[in-house]
Amino acid sequence: MKSIKKTLRQIALICLMGSFFLISIDSIAQRRGGGAAHRGGATQARPVQTRPANQTRPATQTRPGSNGAGVKRPATTTRPASTGNKATRPSTVNRTNNRNSNTVNRNNTGNRNTNISGNNINRNVDRSRDITINNNRNTVVRRNTVVVYARPPYRYGGYRYNAYHPYYFHPYTPYYWGPVWHPWGFFAATLAVTAIVVSVESTQYHYDQGVWYAPSSGGYTAVPAPVGGTVNNIPNGAETVNTGTVNNYYYGGTYYEKDGSSYKVVPPTAGTLVDNLPEGGEEVTIGDVKYVKFGETYYQPVQVDGKSKYEVVLVEEDK
Template identity: 70%
Template sequence: MKSEKYSTLFLFALLLAVSSQPITAQRRGGGQRPGGGINRQPMHGGATERTRPNINNNNINNRDIDRNRNINNASRNSNNTNISGNTVNVNVDRSHDVNVVNNRNTVVQRNNIATYRRPPYVYGGARYYCYHPYVYHPYRPYYWGPAWHPWGFFVAALTVTAIVVTIENEKYHYDQGVWYAQSGGGYTVVQAPVGGTVTTIPSNSQTTVVNNVTNYYYGGAYYQKDGTTYKVVPPPAGAVVENLPEGGEEVKVGDQTYVKIGETYYQPVQVDGKNKYEVVQVESEKS
């Protein structure tokens, strides 16, 4: 009995010794614990360092790429947006633009050169005739009032006082000294067409007499009375007017500066101490 008892105890002790060997080796070997725990790496002096478990860097890289894409997109959008306020691009409706012919009444009515007592100003192969001496003053376009509009001005509709005037199969509309041509769903102001005849002109028109003929001037247009009507005529050479409309430009001819409207040259002059303009007669030196 005693021998069996001792044999059982011996086997139990042997099993206990064998089973304890791998646990001790695992603890002493510093191997990684199952379950993804924190590793302890050896350091100088026998200490250990805690290290984080391995993490999949693909997710971090993807997030960085997405963030960079968003930043780049935002940068592009901000570059395409004009926030400076200095230049603004807008869609301009050009449907009402028309080519306004400003030379219908700018072919000057010529005078007999013998009537000019002053020698002409000669420059660039042309002679510029005027009755009055040249006195420069700057060109300032004149405004004739709320019923008047400059050439090229567009209106969507006309007032009930407008009348239709047909000249050489072309239809115009006339209203209070202003001439219109239909265009772009509305009406555009044009120069008074030569030959156009109306029964009334604005009461504040100016009179200018050339060769004993009285001309009525308003808004850049010249009229001569024919019975009970007024007929548009070209600018008569030698006519002196106080004001010029918009649409002119100062042009340098040698030492003198003229105001050119269409093909008509106006010389700045002084009459009775007032700044005025005289219609110039331009002749080629070859003529």
């Protein structure tokens, strides 16, 4: 009997200890599971944010232009749908800017057409550098009968080129006499009211402030002054040149001689020195000498008192 009781007590003790052991294991498991749940809460997956497959901006954005028409700028941007947990943007964005209004068309050329308008002047100026300049002058060089050439002439090609001063080369640089002066070949649609009509040998010319014009298609073209043309006034910038016999007045490539109260266009006199020559001259090389030629007139580059000048050359046939 005692042995049975002892055995029952042992069995009860074992069961009690087993229950206690199971309870302990469960407690430990709950503690570990709670920690894991706590840590799992920190790493809970974020909800996926999905963007629409295409986000399309308005096709055109219109801004008002200066003419009221507006400037249209198509600017459509397409983004693909997001994948995964991160939003993905395309590597390139196509943007098209098309500006059609307020367009300025600039055409820059070497030619300039300038309309000069005033109360009395309306001129259409063509400054083109490829104009054809007619430098054929109906003049011959007048022989200087007073002065005798002390130097022998330069002979070449059957002609004698007489000059008082030795040849001294310097480049031919056309001279500009100011805004009211124009070179031969210059075209004007209309002339100023100050222009006058001058008739020379049944041909009508127009003269204005030292420039002679001949009628041409649609306007007037500056031409060499006709010998015999007479005017009452010449420009204030005219240079007085000594021909050896009488003073001449030189302006813009033209020689004038006092004739009573008027001024008459005359041919250049041999030996006359001038400081400047206008546009339209042609550099011609004759032997070892380079002259500047205007029609029938040859100018030899010389140097007088250290200053570059041009001398009118007397050309004669070598007999």
